[in-house]
Structures are given as C-alpha cells and as structure tokens.
Amino acid sequence: DTGVSQNPRHKITKRGQNVTFRCDPISEHNRLYWYRQTLGQGPEFLTYFQNEAQLEKSRLLSDRFSAERPKGSFSTLEIQRTEQGDSAMYLCASSLRGQANEQFFGPGTRLTVL
Amino acid sequence: AQSVTQPDIHITVSEGASLELRCNYSYGATPYLFWYVQSPGQGLQLLLKYFSGDTLVQGIKGFEAEFKRSQSSFNLRKPSVHWSDAAEYFCAVGLTGGGNKLTFGTGTQLKVEL
Numbered sequence: 001d002t003g004v005s006q007n008p009r010h011k012i013t014k015r016g017q018n019v020t021f022r023c024d025p026i027s028e029h030n031r032l033y034w035y036r037q038t039l040g041q042g043p044e045f046l047t048y049f050q051n052e053a054q055l056e057k058s059r060l061l062s063d064r065f066s067a068e069r070p071k072g073s074f075s076t077l078e079i080q081r082t083e084q085g086d087s088a089m090y091l092c093a094s095s096l097r098g099q100a101n102e103q104f105f106g107p108g109t110r111l112t113v114l
Numbered sequence: 115a116q117s118v119t120q121p122d123i124h125i126t127v128s129e130g131a132s133l134e135l136r137c138n139y140s141y142g143a144t145p146y147l148f149w150y151v152q153s154p155g156q157g158l159q160l161l162l163k164y165f166s167g168d169t170l171v172q173g174i175k176g177f178e179a180e181f182k183r184s185q186s187s188f189n190l191r192k193p194s195v196h197w198s199d200a201a202e203y204f205c206a207v208g209l210t211g212g213g214n215k216l217t218f219g220t221g222t223q224l225k226v227e228l
Binding site: 004031044095 | 118155156158159160163204206214215216217218220221
C-alpha cells in the first residue's frame with residue numbers, strides 16, 4: 001500500500017495522559033499536514049511541514065501539542081496532558097510542494113479521552 | 115479569514131436521481147476549490163478540484179462541479195446517484211499562498227434511498 005498510513009487507528013486514554021500518533025506519508029511527498037476533525041465538523045488545519053521544517057501552526061495547536069518530522073519522512077503528533085476536548089479524529093495528509101497539488105489523506109487516528 | 119459554508123447538513127435522494135450539493139466560500143481572491151468524499155472508516159478522497167480555466171470541472175465517479183465567481187459558489191453535481199455514493203461530502207478552499215492548507219466546510223451527509 002503506497003498511500004498515507006497512520007498509527008494507531010484508535011486510541012483510548014485517560015485524561016492527563018500523553019499520547020503520540022504517527023503518520024507515514026507517501027514516500028516522495030515533501031509536504032505533510034495535520035488536521036483535526038470533531039464530530040459533525042469538517043477537518044481543521046493544525047500544522048504543516050515542508051520536508052523537516054514546520055512552517056505553520058494553527059492557533060488550535062495549544063502548547064500541549066507538538067509535532068515533528070525529524071528526517072522529512074514520517075511525522076509524529078504528541079498531545080501532553082490530554083483533556084476530554086482533545087477527543088477527535090486526527091488526520092494526516094501529504095502532497096508534493098506546489099499550490100496545485102492534491103493532498104492525499106490517511107485514514108486518521110481516532111482519539112477518545114475518558 | 116476564509117470560510118466555507120455547506121448549508122445542507124443532510125440530504126436524502128433516491129438512487130438514480132440527480133444530486134446537487136451546495137458550497138459557498140468567502141475569500142478575498144479566487145481560491146483553489148476542492149470537493150472531498152469521506153466514507154465511514156475511510157480517509158478523505160479527492161473528487162475534483164478547480165484552480166483556473168474552465169469553470170465546469172469533471173471529477174471521479176461521475177461527479178462534476180461548477181465554479182461561479184459571481185455567487186462565490188462551487189456546487190457539486192451528479193446526474194444519477196448510485197447507492198454507493200452514500201457518504202459525507204466536504205467542500206474545501208485552499209489559499210493562494212500559505213502552504214496550500216485547506217479550510218473545510220462542515221460537510222453534507224448524503225443518504226441514498228433504494
């Protein structure tokens with residue numbers, strides 16, 4: 001499968017715990033995006049990387065959130081001290097650099113904070 | 115700031131009937147426009163996109179969309195709906211500049227009656 005993959009697909013955690021999600025983009029794609037989708041809403045942009053550089057972060061990304069893409073390949077999104085409001089689907093997408101290029105989405109990681 | 119409005123939260127159509135899903139955007143310039151489809155447990159799949167040129171764009175699965183600058187609209191259409199089209203549909207705007215992050219509407223849930 002050469003698409004975008006995300007792990008785990010589901011994560012249940014208790015409030016206050018830390019969680020980390022992984023995204024593996026399509027191999028030749030140099031841009032990687034994270035979005036968050038809550039029930040009944042469309043995905044909301046969180047952050048994006050071009051190669052290993054994190055070029056933009058949304059105001060939605062509080063200090064408890066951190067994302068990395070250390071070698072310009074896979075990326076991780078960590079949430080520290082999770083809160084119930086963090087419960088959502090976290091989507092990763094990748095694309096080639098350029099305005100006209102399609103973003104390919106992974107299946108998402110569904111986070112439930114109890 | 116840019117925004118996307120999908121006024122119909124739910125739409126039900128009979129199989130074989132025509133379909134039109136509405137999308138309006140707010141943005142200071144001509145944005146890049148997209149329609150994505152999301153099936154349960156699946157990632158977002160691109161149906162079609164508009165960047166410039168012909169305002170009627172063809173996509174996959176028999177979908178088309180028409181960009182109307184005067185109405186700030188990008189409505190999705192299909193002449194004959196199949197039961198497998200039941201899913202959630204998202205309209206999205208990509209900015210001209212800014213890494214091509216997407217702003218999504220809240221989605222329209224399509225139900226197809228047999």
